[in-house]
Amino acid sequence: MAKRASRTATRPETGSATGSATGSATGTVPAAPFAHFLTYDDVTAYVEKLAAARPDLCHLQSLGTSRDGRDVHLLVLTDFSTGAPEDRPAYLVQANIHASEVAGTHLALYDAHRLLTADRALLQRLTFYIVPRLNPDGAEFAVTTGGAIRSRTDESEIVANALYPEDVNGDGLILSMRQPHPDGAFVRDPDDPRLMVRRRAYSTGPFYRVLPEGLIHAWDGGDHIRIGGRSFDWNRNWSYDWRPEPEQPGAGDFPFSEPEMHALSKFLHRRTNIFGVLGYHTGPAAVLRPPSTGGDADLPESDVRVLEELARFGADSTGFPVVPVVKYHRTWQRDIELRGHFHNFGYHHLGLYVFEFELGTARDAAGLDTSTQFGIFAEEEAESQMRHVLKWWDKSGRKHPLFKPWKRFEHPQLGPVEIGGFLSCGLANQTQARLKKIARGTHAFILEHARRHPRIAIEDVEAQDVGGGIWRVRARVANRGEFPTHVSAKGAGLRRLRPVRVEFHPAGELLSQQGHYELGHLPGVTGGRRLEWFVKRDGKGKALGELHVFGGAGGNAVMEVVAG
Numbered sequence: 001m002a003k004r005a006s007r008t009a010t011r012p013e014t015g016s017a018t019g020s021a022t023g024s025a026t027g028t029v030p031a032a033p034f035a036h037f038l039t040y041d042d043v044t045a046y047v048e049k050l051a052a053a054r055p056d057l058c059h060l061q062s063l064g065t066s067r068d069g070r071d072v073h074l075l076v077l078t079d080f081s082t083g084a085p086e087d088r089p090a091y092l093v094q095a096n097i098h099a100s101e102v103a104g105t106h107l108a109l110y111d112a113h114r115l116l117t118a119d120r121a122l123l124q125r126l127t128f129y130i131v132p133r134l135n136p137d138g139a140e141f142a143v144t145t146g147g148a149i150r151s152r153t154d155e156s157e158i159v160a161n162a163l164y165p166e167d168v169n170g171d172g173l174i175l176s177m178r179q180p181h182p183d184g185a186f187v188r189d190p191d192d193p194r195l196m197v198r199r200r201a202y203s204t205g206p207f208y209r210v211l212p213e214g215l216i217h218a219w220d221g222g223d224h225i226r227i228g229g230r231s232f233d234w235n236r237n238w239s240y241d242w243r244p245e246p247e248q249p250g251a252g253d254f255p256f257s258e259p260e261m262h263a264l265s266k267f268l269h270r271r272t273n274i275f276g277v278l279g280y281h282t283g284p285a286a287v288l289r290p291p292s293t294g295g296d297a298d299l300p301e302s303d304v305r306v307l308e309e310l311a312r313f314g315a316d317s318t319g320f321p322v323v324p325v326v327k328y329h330r331t332w333q334r335d336i337e338l339r340g341h342f343h344n345f346g347y348h349h350l351g352l353y354v355f356e357f358e359l360g361t362a363r364d365a366a367g368l369d370t371s372t373q374f375g376i377f378a379e380e381e382a383e384s385q386m387r388h389v390l391k392w393w394d395k396s397g398r399k400h401p402l403f404k405p406w407k408r409f410e411h412p413q414l415g416p417v418e419i420g421g422f423l424s425c426g427l428a429n430q431t432q433a434r435l436k437k438i439a440r441g442t443h444a445f446i447l448e449h450a451r452r453h454p455r456i457a458i459e460d461v462e463a464q465d466v467g468g469g470i471w472r473v474r475a476r477v478a479n480r481g482e483f484p485t486h487v488s489a490k491g492a493g494l495r496r497l498r499p500v501r502v503e504f505h506p507a508g509e510l511l512s513q514q515g516h517y518e519l520g521h522l523p524g525v526t527g528g529r530r531l532e533w534f535v536k537r538d539g540k541g542k543a544l545g546e547l548h549v550f551g552g553a554g555g556n557a558v559m560e561v562v563a564g
């Protein structure tokens with residue numbers, strides 16, 4: 001009657017392929033690296049190995065170029081021999097938008113490794129887009145110098161009496177400087193003199209000023225030294241409810257003013273097949289879900305239910321608590337609205353259930369309960385946590401790159417100082433051993449979220465000879481996945497999540513009034529429509545036509561219909 005054609009609807013891949021797409025020989029997929037924090041070259045070497053080991057399942061592309069000219073690596077994982085990535089429902093994983101939060105890179109690479117090995121079967125029906133290091137420039141600074149940076153620090157405006165970070169003592173690191181000063185805001189902690197704690201009215205000296213390691217531009221020799229540069233937080237640079245500074249610190253000049261964010265947003269808008277998104281971060285351990293402004297009452301109830309259900313699965317698989325973003329960053333007891341946040345962009349502008357995992361910091365590694373960290377009111381409590389972290393580090397053999405002992409140095413401007421302190425990546429991330437364990441839980445979450453993808457199917461295709469060379473063609477077009485093709489209730493009206501379109505391309509003359517159908521969105525599992533066409537066959541050929549279904553997040557399908 002009818003047979004399934006081996007072809008699928010294909011269109012040219014966008015983005016530049018930097019990996020080999022041909023060749024059937026496959027090699028061993030190297031295990032994900034969990035030995036030390038990765039430099040850009042380490043990440044590049046690993047993703048290149050993945051693409052070389054499984055060219056049939058993994059292509060290395062570039063999402064775009066960073067400000068400093070590095071490729072933002074994009075791994076495209078799917079079974080290329082049976083279909084194009086854009087024709088399958090797709091899941092996107094992004095990591096390391098914040099410079100020092102490099103744990104996410106390890107987990108994203110672990111996800112890629114698992115998908116190319118144990119979970120390979122998924123690539124028959126799904127595509128995974130993995131961006132393991134969204135901020136290669138910032139991460140390189142954090143990994144190689146240990147310096148503190150949010151996403152990017154712009155130092156194009158150099159002003160007088162401002163200090164700009166620099167490796168002053170030539171040890172390769174950019175840490176902190178401490179120096180006795182009568183007006184200094186810090187004292188050495190009486191219990192652990194490595195730790196600098198806030199000076200209080202009752203504190204006895206010596207008092208210290210603590211500054212980033214660096215040089216002061218056009219210094220007048222006075223006491224007031226500003227910290228130079230403008231800090232950007234790329235997780236505040238997204239289009240939904242974006243607000244400029246000072247209303248939203250770190251927001252940038254306008255939505256997507258940062259080229260790396262622009263590249264990812266463009267990618268997300270163009271890939272109408274993406275149905276799920278996950279981001280990796282490293283704040284106090286938590287499973288974050290929308291909203292990042294307002295409250296649950298602003299969202300359709302059915303969406304809140306799915307968000308909460310999936311987040312709870314993530315909590316079970318990782319041991320982290322579930323927290324709506326608005327409840328995560330708090331000042332003592334007050335919720336904070338995060339404007340221009342990725343969560344709200346993903347939910348309100350893409351219509352997707354977006355999650356972010358906060359993978360924990362050195363505090364979590366040291367065994368502290370960090371679930372209330374943002375709500376800590378007393379400075380003493382925060383200081384006691386850091387004391388605990390240093391003790392844990394000493395006991396654990398100091399393998400985790402957390403702290404550099406203070407060392408005397410003759411600063412060309414300030415005179416005698418001590419240089420040392422915490423390394424940003426060590427403080428902001430858990431140990432490699434713990435990350436390796438956490439990766440299993442976060443990966444299990446991805447599989448659970450991805451399992452619910454919408455899925456376009458062409459079923460019950462019949463071609464019946466009704467006489468006079470005329471054939472009646474019938475078929476059912478359905479969504480047999482769990483999510484509707486608009487994914488969330490929010491997504492139903494958005495342009496990005498494309499409604500289902502069916503095109504019948506007749507091999508002969510189409511006698512039906514309508515060849516193409518706009519089916520609108522289809523609900524999950526039972527969302528099907530039966531369609532019918534009449535065709536006058538061309539000569540003696542067996543072909544009656546071709547059925548093309550464009551299902552957006554549910555994927556695309558093609559079937560050739562032939563006279564039986």
Ligand SMILES: [Zn+2]
Binds near residue numbers: 101280281282283
């Ligand atoms: Zn973060």
